[in-house]
Amino acid sequence: MTSKHTTQDARPAHSGSTGGHSTPSSDRLASIKDHYDLIVIGSGLAGMTAANVMGRNGRSVLLLESHSNYGGLATWFKRRGGHIFDVSLHGFPVGMKKTCRKYWSQEIADDIVPLDGVRFVNPQFNLETSFTRDDFTRILVEELGQELEQVESFYTHLRRMDFYDDSGQTVGELFEQFFPGRNDVHRLLMEPISYANGSTLDDPAITYGIVFSNFMSKGVYTFRGGTDQLIARMRRELVSNGVDLRNHVTVDRIRLEPGAEVWAAKGVEVGERFIAADAVLSNANLKSTILDMLDPAALKPEFLEEVRAVRLNNSSCQVYFGLRDGATLPFVGDLIFTSTRETFDSPSLCDMHGESRTFSFYYPKTRPGSERYTVVASTNARYEDWAELDQVSYEREKQRMIDETLACLEGLVPGISADIEHAEAATPRTFKFYTRHLGGSSFGTKFEGLRPSMELHEEVPGLYHAGSVGIIMSGWLGAANYGVIQASKIDSYLHARALSATPTT
Numbered sequence: 001m002t003s004k005h006t007t008q009d010a011r012p013a014h015s016g017s018t019g020g021h022s023t024p025s026s027d028r029l030a031s032i033k034d035h036y037d038l039i040v041i042g043s044g045l046a047g048m049t050a051a052n053v054m055g056r057n058g059r060s061v062l063l064l065e066s067h068s069n070y071g072g073l074a075t076w077f078k079r080r081g082g083h084i085f086d087v088s089l090h091g092f093p094v095g096m097k098k099t100c101r102k103y104w105s106q107e108i109a110d111d112i113v114p115l116d117g118v119r120f121v122n123p124q125f126n127l128e129t130s131f132t133r134d135d136f137t138r139i140l141v142e143e144l145g146q147e148l149e150q151v152e153s154f155y156t157h158l159r160r161m162d163f164y165d166d167s168g169q170t171v172g173e174l175f176e177q178f179f180p181g182r183n184d185v186h187r188l189l190m191e192p193i194s195y196a197n198g199s200t201l202d203d204p205a206i207t208y209g210i211v212f213s214n215f216m217s218k219g220v221y222t223f224r225g226g227t228d229q230l231i232a233r234m235r236r237e238l239v240s241n242g243v244d245l246r247n248h249v250t251v252d253r254i255r256l257e258p259g260a261e262v263w264a265a266k267g268v269e270v271g272e273r274f275i276a277a278d279a280v281l282s283n284a285n286l287k288s289t290i291l292d293m294l295d296p297a298a299l300k301p302e303f304l305e306e307v308r309a310v311r312l313n314n315s316s317c318q319v320y321f322g323l324r325d326g327a328t329l330p331f332v333g334d335l336i337f338t339s340t341r342e343t344f345d346s347p348s349l350c351d352m353h354g355e356s357r358t359f360s361f362y363y364p365k366t367r368p369g370s371e372r373y374t375v376v377a378s379t380n381a382r383y384e385d386w387a388e389l390d391q392v393s394y395e396r397e398k399q400r401m402i403d404e405t406l407a408c409l410e411g412l413v414p415g416i417s418a419d420i421e422h423a424e425a426a427t428p429r430t431f432k433f434y435t436r437h438l439g440g441s442s443f444g445t446k447f448e449g450l451r452p453s454m455e456l457h458e459e460v461p462g463l464y465h466a467g468s469v470g471i472i473m474s475g476w477l478g479a480a481n482y483g484v485i486q487a488s489k490i491d492s493y494l495h496a497r498a499l500s501a502t503p504t505t
């Protein structure tokens with residue numbers, strides 16, 4: 001096996017204003033207009049979906065992305081030897097199909113297909129599931145010995161959870177209420193959701209209720225064609241809807257118009273260049289949007305305090321394995337949640353020397369027409385564990401992670417090492433470098449980030465935020481849907497603004 005592990009982020013984590021991304025060259029902005037109805041900062045799924053909806057509505061939209069790739073964390077990268085690695089295409093709920101059909105295209109929706117096999121391998125159980133409500137019920141009753149009535153009442157309880165009537169119950173308390181003392185049941189219910197959105201047993205039960213119910217409706221889905229194809233189609237759709245797209249452009253500041261009572265958004269600054277807009281939507285990290293890109297004088301001190309207190313969600317590590325051309329893999333499942341840890345607890349999922357990881361297997365069916373196989377292992381991670389390592393220790397830890405992950409993979413597919421041509425690791429520093437998310441956050445913020453994100457426009461008229469926040473609005477589906485919600489609000493704002501500017505006769 002050839003082991004390469006320094007290619008993706010050999011440079012140290014950056015914290016400066018350009019975050020290590022390309023400096024905006026003036027020609028990147030040469031052909032743009034001086035004024036737009038809406039400027040979107042960042043091309044994650046929330047930013048791109050909002051831009052597309054607004055473009056379709058006939059609004060003039062400029063989408064600015066710091067990175068070379070569009071898509072934010074919905075991304076991929078290529079390596080010599082024909083390897084293409086997907087970063088966050090592990091699985092999402094069926095709702096993504098409807099969202100893409102309504103707000104993108106039928107063609108994109110048609111390539112959203114179910115995964116064939118999800119497995120759990122840990123000291124408490126070893127099982128395969130279609131990840132649907134029926135199958136989870138079967139497992140809970142037949143394999144983990146729970147009463148059918150109790151399982152049904154758990155589902156009913158989840159469905160009845162009212163977002164506006166949050167009882168303050170935590171996920172751990174919810175599990176104890178329905179399945180007391182059953183750590184194995186808690187593991188089955190929680191582990192996949194923790195990987196999907198970084199939530200823990202201490203987070204509000206309401207967040208679990210929404211996300212688990214979304215997944216349980218029809219299982220786990222993926223995009224046939226790979227992330228590169230999805231984003232290429234989304235770009236084409238944006239262009240056909242008249243959206244101006246510019247990559248390698250980092251927005252430094254959001255400019256506001258001081259008013260007697262409130263300050264309103266009036267555009268963005270990219271280096272020395274000001275681009276005017278009636279509304280701005282930031283898809284950048286919530287805390288950096290508010291605390292780094294705005295004049296604090298525009299915000300009420302209580303609001304600023306609330307934002308400062310918002311906790312970031314965890315980050316991730318990944319190990320990418322590319323099989324040599326011509327090598328094949330037997331079908332062992334699409335998604336395998338593995339752990340050697342005897343019992344389940346949330347904090348250990350983020351341990352630097354952790355015992356739990358998820359494997360995504362990408363067979364030729366991922367990219368029809370290709371005969372290649374890749375495997376991506378993901379773990380949740382804490383930024384602090386990686387941030388301060390000197391370069392030698394950093395490289396050593398990455399190699400250790402690759403070696404331990406490969407040993408684990410050998411347990412699932414004996415002999416696979418002989419066919420692995422490329423191995424590489426990403427850490428929280430990598431995610432921070434490529435997305436500018438504070439702490440390399442993979443899933444935005446904890447629950448308390450939802451309110452300031454949703455109410456930002458009440459503090460600063462014309463300024464909106466959309467992107468992973470509050471656990472509920474994260475992941476591919478959560479982010480895309482949040483983009484739609486915010487686009488609708490922006491459209492109403494622009495409409496009202498135009499009406500108030502129209503002279504009456």
Ligand SMILES: Cc1cc2nc3c(=O)[nH]c(=O)nc-3n(C[C@H](O)[C@H](O)[C@H](O)COP(=O)(O)OP(=O)(O)OC[C@H]3O[C@@H](n4cnc5c(N)ncnc54)[C@H](O)[C@@H]3O)c2cc1C
Nearest residue numbers: 042044045046066072073088090091251442467468475476
């Ligand atoms: C390892 C990993 C695995 C995951 N797996 C899954 C999965 O299987 N299923 C799932 O549903 N979700 C998964 N997720 C989560 C999912 O990818 C994200 O929640 C979602 O893609 C986030 O979208 P977003 O709209 O919040 O924006 P982001 O993806 O966070 O994108 C924000 C964009 O804004 C840009 N930006 C930031 N600041 C600026 C600036 N100043 N100027 C210009 N541009 C800027 C960034 O470069 C970035 O492109 C995973 C995440 C990680 C890290």
